[in-house]
Amino acid sequence: MxxxxxxxxxxxSVQHKWFSFSSLGDAAIPFxxxxxxxxxxxxxxxxxxxxGVPLHFFIPPLPHSSSFIKRPLSSFCPPKNSMTVQRPFRxxxxxTTLGFIFQGGVIAAADTRASAGGLVACPAVHKITPIxxxxxxxxxxxxxxxxxxxxxxxxxxxLYQLRHGxxxxxxxxxxxxxxMLHPFKGTEMCVALTLCGxxxxxxxxxxxxxxxxxxGDVFSVGSGSPYAYGVLDRELRWSLSKGEAISLAREAVFxxxxxxxxxxxNVDLFHITAQGWSQRKREDLKEEYYRDxxxxxKKKNDKLK
Amino acid sequence: MEYLIGIQGQDFVLVAADNVAASSIIQxxxxxxxxxxxxEKILLLCVGEAGDTVQFAEYxxxxxxxxxxxxxxxxxxxxxxxxxxxxLADYLRSRTPYHVNLLLAxxxxxxxxxxxxxxxxSSLAKAPFAAHGYGKRFILNLPSFTVRLIDKxxxxxxxxxxxxxx
Numbered sequence: 444m445x446x447x448x449x450x451x452x453x454x455x456s457v458q459h460k461w462f463s464f465s466s467l468g469d470a471a472i473p474f475x476x477x478x479x480x481x482x483x484x485x486x487x488x489x490x491x492x493x494x495g496v497p498l499h500f501f502i503p504p505l506p507h508s509s510s511f512i513k514r515p516l517s518s519f520c521p522p523k524n525s526m527t528v529q530r531p532f533r534x535x536x537x538x539t540t541l542g543f544i545f546q547g548g549v550i551a552a553a554d555t556r557a558s559a560g561g562l563v564a565c566p567a568v569h570k571i572t573p574i575x576x577x578x579x580x581x582x583x584x585x586x587x588x589x590x591x592x593x594x595x596x597x598x599x600x601x602l603y604q605l606r607h608g609x610x611x612x613x614x615x616x617x618x619x620x621x622x623m624l625h626p627f628k629g630t631e632m633c634v635a636l637t638l639c640g641x642x643x644x645x646x647x648x649x650x651x652x653x654x655x656x657x658x659g660d661v662f663s664v665g666s667g668s669p670y671a672y673g674v675l676d677r678e679l680r681w682s683l684s685k686g687e688a689i690s691l692a693r694e695a696v697f698x699x700x701x702x703x704x705x706x707x708x709n710v711d712l713f714h715i716t717a718q719g720w721s722q723r724k725r726e727d728l729k730e731e732y733y734r735d736x737x738x739x740x741k742k743k744n745d746k747l748k
Numbered sequence: 749m750e751y752l753i754g755i756q757g758q759d760f761v762l763v764a765a766d767n768v769a770a771s772s773i774i775q776x777x778x779x780x781x782x783x784x785x786x787x788e789k790i791l792l793l794c795v796g797e798a799g800d801t802v803q804f805a806e807y808x809x810x811x812x813x814x815x816x817x818x819x820x821x822x823x824x825x826x827x828x829x830x831x832x833x834x835x836l837a838d839y840l841r842s843r844t845p846y847h848v849n850l851l852l853a854x855x856x857x858x859x860x861x862x863x864x865x866x867x868x869x870s871s872l873a874k875a876p877f878a879a880h881g882y883g884k885r886f887i888l889n890l891p892s893f894t895v896r897l898i899d900k901x902x903x904x905x906x907x908x909x910x911x912x913x914x
Contacts, residue, residue, distance in 0.1 A: 625799065651771075654803060655769070655771065
């Protein structure tokens with residue numbers, strides 16, 4: 444990816460087969476879409492086809508999508524000899540991720556189940572990815588899209604650091620990510636990331652492929668988020684100790700995985716402070732369930748006595 | 749649902765917006781600011797589709813500030829409102845229209861206070877009072893009120909309440 448960009452390599456022959464997203468008229472895109480931090484105008488000309496997305500994003504021509512009526516894709520009309528790609532299964536967005544700020548830093552927690560409709564496609568996925576030493580991102584939505592955009596974000600942040608000698612702030616990272624996702628608004632891409640990090644203080648920012656960019660103190664994303672919010676809203680305070688915060692995050696994910704069919708298996712937990720992120724050992728929630736059941740059973744027996 | 753309201757007075761404009769940033773059924777933020785400062789005496793209030801609001805409002809905000817930098821003086825509220833409407837109209841029939849509803853409130857040193865209502869179909873109206881959201885249905889029905897008081901002594905007529913130029 445990086446080398447291709449540095450060499451301004453463009454595969455012209457491929458453009459006949461695939462409908463290149465980057466070759467759509469730039470009239471509707473109000474931002475100067477080129478390599479983000481490169482101010483030399485000669486580079487701007489050669490990479491003018493690049494819509495700000497680091498690779499040449501050739502999307503296969505999609506059948507007319509009626510779910511987004513406001514953004515008619517009729518101008519994406521594929522050339523007659525091209526093939527449309529049928530998806531073999533319905534995309535589903537089952538997950539529980541959460542992040543919150545307290546006096547001891549930022550906690551990021553997530554389950555590890557990847558579901559495809561009713562199938563548990565993978566029980567041990569990493570939904571929390573470190574971007575750099577002081578930033579992790581929790582992902583939700585379409586697994587493939589999230590993995591790609593995490594990788595793109597890592598690349599862009601690292602490039603900025605190499606070019607300018609200092610690290611981009613987390614708010615700027617969120618804004619950069621939001622601008623990069625904007626051209627794909629109205630397509631079926633679904634990415635909801637929560638950036639949890641530390642730069643001059645704890646930061647928590649939610650970025651979504653719809654375009655939303657919100658900074659806050661607590662966010663939970665995914666199909667299990669209402670259950671997680673229920674647990675978090677009750678106990679969350681600024682003055683929590685590290686141990687209490689970790690057990691609160693675990694409890695919130697556990698309760699969400701208990702009730703939500705599309706979340707489950709394990710819980711991943713990251714703690715970010717001024718010294719960087721640290722990861723807790725992945726815990727199987729099945730054991731937590733049995734411990735909880737035993738505790739409740741004991742309570743019931745105590746009451747009966 | 750998001751709510752904006754604006755009322756123009758003799759020498760002021762009063763605007764208010766709700767503070768909720770919601771994502772379907774979840775309230776993600778309780779303290780979200782929907783007002784964008786365009787210049788010292790102009791505010792833009794913006795609600796609508798998730799990413800469009802901030803992208804469009806910031807685009808207008810930066811362009812208004814750029815005008816001041818280039819020309820040395822600020823855009824008047826009427827000019828800013830018309831500029832905003834023109835941008836909305838230009839994108840309306842493109843592949844990516846901005847689905848945003850706006851109120852622009854400003855004070856012009858020569859013309860006085862002004863409240864401009866704009867909606868996602870890029871209509872523009874200068875109005876003494878305006879609202880967006882469910883509240884629109886309440887405020888637009890307020891040309892005047894007949895007021896009566898009922899207490900232990902019976903029914904009393906009070907003074908009629910009128911709103912807006914009569």
